[in-house]
Structure formats: C-alpha cells, structure tokens
Amino acid sequence: MGDVLDSYRLLVQGAWITIQLTVYGSALALVLALVFGIAGTSRHRAVRVLNRVYVEFFRGSPALVLMYWFFYSLPNLGLELVPMFAGVLALGLNVGAYGAEVVRGAIQSVPRAQYEATVALNFRPAQRLRRVLLPQAIALMLPPFGNLLIELMKGTALVSLITIADLTFRAQQIRTNTGETVWTFTTILVMYFVIAQLLQLSVRYAERRVDRMLGRRPSRDKAGLATVAASAPGGGTAG
Amino acid sequence: MTWDWEYTGQFLPDMLSGLRITVVATLVGYALALVLGLVWTLLRRSPSRIVSQITRWVMEFIRSTPLLVQLFFIFYVFPEFGLTLGPLSAGILGLGIHYSTYTAEVYRAGIADVPRGQWEACTALNLPKRRVWQDVVLPQAVRKVIPTLGNYLIAMFKDSPLLFGITVLELLGVAYQEGARSFKTLEPLTTIAVLFIVVSIVSSIAVRRLERRYATY
Numbered sequence: 001m002g003d004v005l006d007s008y009r010l011l012v013q014g015a016w017i018t019i020q021l022t023v024y025g026s027a028l029a030l031v032l033a034l035v036f037g038i039a040g041t042s043r044h045r046a047v048r049v050l051n052r053v054y055v056e057f058f059r060g061s062p063a064l065v066l067m068y069w070f071f072y073s074l075p076n077l078g079l080e081l082v083p084m085f086a087g088v089l090a091l092g093l094n095v096g097a098y099g100a101e102v103v104r105g106a107i108q109s110v111p112r113a114q115y116e117a118t119v120a121l122n123f124r125p126a127q128r129l130r131r132v133l134l135p136q137a138i139a140l141m142l143p144p145f146g147n148l149l150i151e152l153m154k155g156t157a158l159v160s161l162i163t164i165a166d167l168t169f170r171a172q173q174i175r176t177n178t179g180e181t182v183w184t185f186t187t188i189l190v191m192y193f194v195i196a197q198l199l200q201l202s203v204r205y206a207e208r209r210v211d212r213m214l215g216r217r218p219s220r221d222k223a224g225l226a227t228v229a230a231s232a233p234g235g236g237t238a239g
Numbered sequence: 240m241t242w243d244w245e246y247t248g249q250f251l252p253d254m255l256s257g258l259r260i261t262v263v264a265t266l267v268g269y270a271l272a273l274v275l276g277l278v279w280t281l282l283r284r285s286p287s288r289i290v291s292q293i294t295r296w297v298m299e300f301i302r303s304t305p306l307l308v309q310l311f312f313i314f315y316v317f318p319e320f321g322l323t324l325g326p327l328s329a330g331i332l333g334l335g336i337h338y339s340t341y342t343a344e345v346y347r348a349g350i351a352d353v354p355r356g357q358w359e360a361c362t363a364l365n366l367p368k369r370r371v372w373q374d375v376v377l378p379q380a381v382r383k384v385i386p387t388l389g390n391y392l393i394a395m396f397k398d399s400p401l402l403f404g405i406t407v408l409e410l411l412g413v414a415y416q417e418g419a420r421s422f423k424t425l426e427p428l429t430t431i432a433v434l435f436i437v438v439s440i441v442s443s444i445a446v447r448r449l450e451r452r453y454a455t456y
Binding site: 154 | 425
C-alpha cells in the first residue's frame with residue numbers, strides 16, 4: 001500500500017493524460033460522426049457511398065490494430081506521427097465510425113412529416129438540418145453517444161501499448177518498479193470507474209437539458225432492446 | 240517504399256497460427272460470456288434487494304473499466320491470490336467476464352421487451368412459473384436478442400488483439416513480431432488490418448440477415 005501512495009504522483013499524471021486523450025479523442029470522434037453521419041442521409045449516392053466506406057472501414061478495424069498501424073507502419077511510408085497523435089487519431093476514427101451510424105440513424109428516425117414541413121416552408125437544406133432535424137435528432141443521439149464516450153474512455157487504455165504514459169502505462173511502470181500489483185491495479189480500476197461515472201453523469205445532465213429544450217418530459221424508463229442493440233459495438237444495427 | 244508481395248507470401252503461413260489463437264480465444268470467451276451473462280441476469284432478478292444491487296454495481300464496474308486493465312489484473316494480480324493462469328487462459332477469462340456484462344444487459348432488455356400483456360395472460364391462465372418462462376417468455380425473448388448477441392460476437396473478435404498486451408501471440412502479436420524481425424512493419428500490420436475489416440464486414444452482413452430473419456414486426 002505504501003508504495004502505491006508514493007507513486008500516487010505518477011498515477012495522477014497518468015490520469016491527466018487519460019483525460020486529455022478522452023477529450024481530444026471524443027472531440028475528433030464527434031466531428032467525424034456528425035460529418036459522416038449527415039453524409040449518410042444525403043440524397044446524392046456518391047456522398048452516401050463516402051459514409052459507407054468510412055463506417056465499414058473504421059468500424060471493422062480494431063482500435064488497437066489501427067493504433068499499431070499508425071504508429072509502426074506509417075513511418076515505413078515516410079510519415080512519422082507523435083504517439084499521442086497516433087492514439088487520438090485511431091480512437092477518434094474508430095469511435096467516430098460508430099458515432100456516424102448513430103447520427104445517421106437518429107436523423108432518419110425524426111418523423112418524416114417534420115422533413116416534409118421544412119420542404120413546404122421552403123427551408124434551405126442547411127436550415128432544415130440546423131433548425132428542425134438536428135435539434136430533434138440530438139435527443140435520440142445522446143444516450144448512445146454516452147455509451148460511446150465510455151467506450152472511448154476505456155479505449156484510451158490501449159495507448160499504453162504504444163508508449164504513451166497514460167494511467168495504465170503508469171500502473172505497469174509501478175508494477176515493474178515496486179512489484180506491488182494488487183493495490184496498483186485495484187487503484188487504477190477504481191480511477192477508471194470514477195472517470196466513467198463522471199462522464200455518465202455529465203451525459204445524463206446533457207440529456208435532461210436537451211429534453212427541456214425540446215419541451216419533453218425526461219424518459220425515466222430503462223433502455224429497451226432497441227437502445228441496447230444500437231449501442232452494441234459490433235456490426236450495423238441502426239437504420 | 241512499395242508493397243513487397245513476395246514478403247507477404249512468406250509470412251502469411253505464420254499468420255495462420257495467430258489466426259487460430261484469435262479464433263479460439265474469441266469463441267471460448269464468447270461461450271463463457273453467454274453463460275456468465277445468464278448468471279448475472281439471474282442474480283440481478285434475485286428477490287433480495289441486496290443481491291440485485293450488488294450485482295448491478297459489480298456489472299457497472301466491470302463494464303466501465305478498460306478490458307486491457309482487467310486483463311492485466313487477471314494476469315498479474317490473480318497469481319498473488321494463488322491463481323496463476325497462462326496468458327491465453329487469462330485472456331479468455333478476461334474477454335468472457337468483460338463481455339458477460341454486455342450479454343447480461345442484452346438478456347435483461349430482451350426479457351423486458353416481452354410485452355406486458357404476455358405476462359398478464361400467463362397470470363390469467365394460471366400457468367406455472369416454469370411454463371411461463373419456457374413456453375411464453377423465453378421463446379419470444381431469445382428470438383429478439385439473437386442479432387444483438389451476434390454483434391457482440393463481432394465486437395469481441397475485434398477486441399481479441401488486446402490479448403497481445405498480456406503476451407498472447409494472436410494475430411496482432413504474430414504480425415508485430417514479424418515486423419520487428421524483418422523491420423518491415425507495413426505488410427504484416429496492413430494484412431491483419433485488412434483481414435479484420437473483411438471478417439467484420441462479412442459477419443455484419445450475416446447479422447443483418449439474422450435480423451431480417453428473426454424480425455417480429
């Protein structure tokens with residue numbers, strides 16, 4: 001126990017890197033999810049194909065394999081990435097692909113009459129999205145986004161394998177230096193758990209805000225099978 | 240640097256042994272996840288509030304902490320308590336435990352999705368508990384959860400490279416070693432990335448088929 005307390009500074013540093021990775025990774029994932037998700041609802045076939053290619057490619061490849069590829073293979077092509085950048089890129093691209101499916105599914109499940117109304121009112125395509133479709137779709141996106149955020153946070157542990165000094169990396173370091181395994185790994189598991197709970201609380205808060213914005217009563221019921229299926233990190237279920 | 244086809248041909252046979260480990264880990268881990276998920280679901284439905292609440296938080300804990308750290312925990316910490324596992328068994332156990340919390344959630348949602356009227360009908364017909372589950376609830380629930388469970392099988396396959404973190408020589412491990420030996424990392428890593436993508440796409444098409452086949456509306 002004492003050794004772990006001495007190494008707590010290392011763990012705090014590691015936790016900070018983990019949080020940074022989560023923030024950068026989710027920012028990248030969010031942008032990619034919105035861009036490619038909206039592309040998936042386009043009327044133009046070519047744009048939709050772009051969405052399919054991105055989603056199938058980056059959803060199909062495991063985040064760790066992507067990370068190794070960015071970190072170890074790209075230098076062979078003459079492109080050397082900073083480890084942190086490689087990690088964020090792999091996580092962002094991977095989770096962004098799941099997110100794009102969520103965004104596409106959410107936009108498509110806004111009632112069709114809403115879309116027809118925007119056409120009748122002569123909205124420009126950008127206005128349709130910004131004023132009518134997205135505000136309603138966001139309410140549907142948030143719960144699966146919350147799950148994806150947790151998945152991304154868990155995914156940050158992988159960067160320890162490409163030499164980034166995150167929480168897991170620090171724990172390994174302490175293990176090799178002090179041989180103290182029980183407390184080290186228990187401590188970091190609890191730290192990850194706390195981070196995950198904080199993320200979950202903030203997503204819940206955002207859900208309540210959006211519900212209020214749309215004048216809806218917050219839904220209190222447990223996730224049905226459709227929600228569980230939509231956030232399954234496997235193949236495609238949305239749409 | 241250009242792609243070296245001759246080199247690719249040379250290491251491909253070695254990849255097969257990695258693929259075998261990956262497939263074994265995924266399938267055995269998945270079987271474990273399916274069974275353990277059932278145990279969680281039953282504990283969760285326990286009439287004792289304490290048992291069901293503890294189960295809930297344990298599941299929440301396992302689900303919201305990284306699989307890689309759990310693998311380290313099993314591999315490095317369990318021996319301190321006298322349970323020493325080989326890398327592959329530790330990996331299978333880790334995959335199984337981690338994914339069992341997901342399958343448990345799928346089971347729970349599947350049971351919850353059976354319409355209330357079905358339960359009420361069972362009460363009205365005075366069916367014994369055994370028949371309620373065996374002939375009314377489970378046939379409807381199982382049918383609905385099959386595609387989602389299929390998705391988790393794919394997800395697990397994609398998480399199997401994490402086993403390399405605890406020195407299992409599965410696909411990624413073999414590819415990485417090959418690259419380190421020959422200093423050509425492009426071909427082996429790209430090959431397995433393509434392999435993962437192909438398997439994922441093919442299997443998600445299969446899952447979509449299942450979905451259509453078991454659709455209940």
